[in-house]
Amino acid sequence: MFGRLRAWSRRHPRIVDALWLAPFLLISLVNILVIVDSGGSPWGGLNIGPWGFLGLGLVLTVPLLWLRKCPLTVFAIVSLTSFGQWLIGVQPLVFNVSVLIAMYGVASRCLLRWAVAALMVAELGLALSFGRITTDPEPGPFITTSVFVVTVWITGIYANTRRRYLESLEERAERAEHERDQQARLAAAAERTRIARELHDVVAHNVSVIIVQADGASYAINSNPEQARKAMETISVTGRQALAEMRRMVGVLRTDGGTEDYAPQPSLSQLGELMDHVRASGLPVDLRITGAVKELPGGEQLTVYRIIQEALTNTLKHGGPGSSAAVEMEYGSRELLLRVTDDGRGAAAPRSPDGHGLVGMRERVAMFGGSVEAVPRPGGGFQVTVRLPIGETGASRAA
Structure with a gap:
């Protein structure tokens, strides 16, 4: 009221x-x-x-x-x-x-x-x-009235001070609300950028697999129908997997308050499935893990998984026929060293002008204070080297 x-x-x-x-x-x-x-x-x-x-x-x-x-x-x-x-x-x-x-x-x-x-x-x-x-020469009445006038004046000064104070509080509250809204917009933009990067990794990997398998099926459809049939099965499985992951990530952008559940983000425990999927796509790949394996936070596990996926996808796209890849993970006391190498065309491979894979890698690793180096190998092939702080160092840098 x-x-x-x-x-x-x-x-x-x-x-x-x-x-x-x-x-x-x-x-x-x-x-x-x-x-x-x-x-x-x-x-x-x-x-x-x-x-x-x-x-x-x-x-x-x-x-x-x-x-x-x-x-x-x-x-x-x-x-x-x-x-x-x-x-x-x-x-x-x-x-x-x-x-x-x-x-x-x-x-x-x-x-x-x-x-x-x-x-x-x-x-x-x-x-x-x-x-x-x-x-009357007595000054008493004048002094009394004068004190009353001064009291009214002091009351006005107090009201002025209080009004200005309240205005400053309102201005500060409006500024804080504006900053809060701005931070919310920045956070939303960052989240959308992250989702866009996830979509890029998923789509680039799965579509590359589909293209490779489709090319193989078209060559083998007459000479080796069984191999062509297996390639088409791989295309079907890969397409369904890509569609499921895209639905999961696009579902994050929904604003209608839906309660649909989506699959969790991939982690390092699913590296074996990723290797099998890449091998089924026609790229021989070897996985080697050394050092004392440490349990990484979910964000770092997702980063390592996506970098391996992106690097192998690039090999599928640019490595050429007959290429193979190797993934090496070395756990140190304060650092995880990741190398993804291939023996494909390397520097001779054509580059996509609108590709964002390497940029996405650097952004992911930079969030945890790490570094990425992606260079052609001498004599052919390509190598991606990632140094990711782990343990207390990684957690503090991420914070």
């Missing part, structure tokens, strides 16, 4: 100011009636009559409706009007409290120098009024 009331007051500030001024106007009108009934100004100055008093009161109060928007202008109007009232000898009215209200507005909404100037003007007006109203 209070929140809606506060929101409504922010949307209609002029109405709120009018409601606050209504009691003040009522009391001031009663004061005018009392003065008119008593016969006008007791100082012997100009008797401006009831309509003059009413007009003076309106000039002193109506500008307060614009106090939020133009505090300095409103204070200048009511101060000059009060000074003119003093010059013609019209006694102070309840309407003249508008000077204090305008001073509070200046103190609560303007710079400190303007607030100090408004206080000095209000104190000067108070001194002029007391100098004419009373001949």
Whole structure:
């Protein structure tokens, strides 16, 4: 309820100011009636009559409706009007409290120098009024009223400070919300990039296998139908596997809140299946693991798996007929050394202008503080060397 009331007051500030001024106007009108009934100004100055008093009161109060928007202008109007009232000898009215209200507005909404100037003007007006109203040399009433004026001024300064503090908090909250949204967008973009890299690895590997098997089947369909039939079976299995992995990764991008389960990401425990799949595609490959095997985190296992898959896929695509490959994994105390070599065409192999395999390798390994080197071998072939920190060093670099 209070929140809606506060929101409504922010949307209609002029109405709120009018409601606050209504009691003040009522009391001031009663004061005018009392003065008119008593016969006008007791100082012997100009008797401006009831309509003059009413007009003076309106000039002193109506500008307060614009106090939020133009505090300095409103204070200048009511101060000059009060000074003119003093010059013609019209006694102070309840309407003249508008000077204090305008001073509070200046103190609560303007710079400190303007607030100090408004206080000095209000104190000067108070001194002029007391100098004419009373001949009592005792300074007590003047000091008391002056303290009240200073109290109103200090309250305005406090309101100004608090308002600026709240505005800074709101600005900080908006900035934090903007930064949070920006971080969320960056995280989403990074995740989509990761998924795109996964898709590239899956599609490149499986489509390369399909192309190799399809070429082999087309050559052997007349001379060796059995070999052609096996190649077509491999194409069928590879296509289904690629489709399943693509569905799993594209499913991550779904935003409809579906609850469909997808297969987990591959790990090093599935290296044997990968080797069998590559051999079935027509590329002889040898896997050798040395050193004390260590259990790696899931992210590092996926990185090693994808690098081996990408390197063997490149051999399938560019190695040429009769090529073979070897995968060596050497576990050290702080580092995993991975080598994938082949005896294919090496530097003589054509390069795809839009390939992103090596870039994806470097990005994956860089996340864990490692390095990748992919170079042609002397005498033919190609070698991919990966150094991946493991253990505490790898975990700290990844963090």
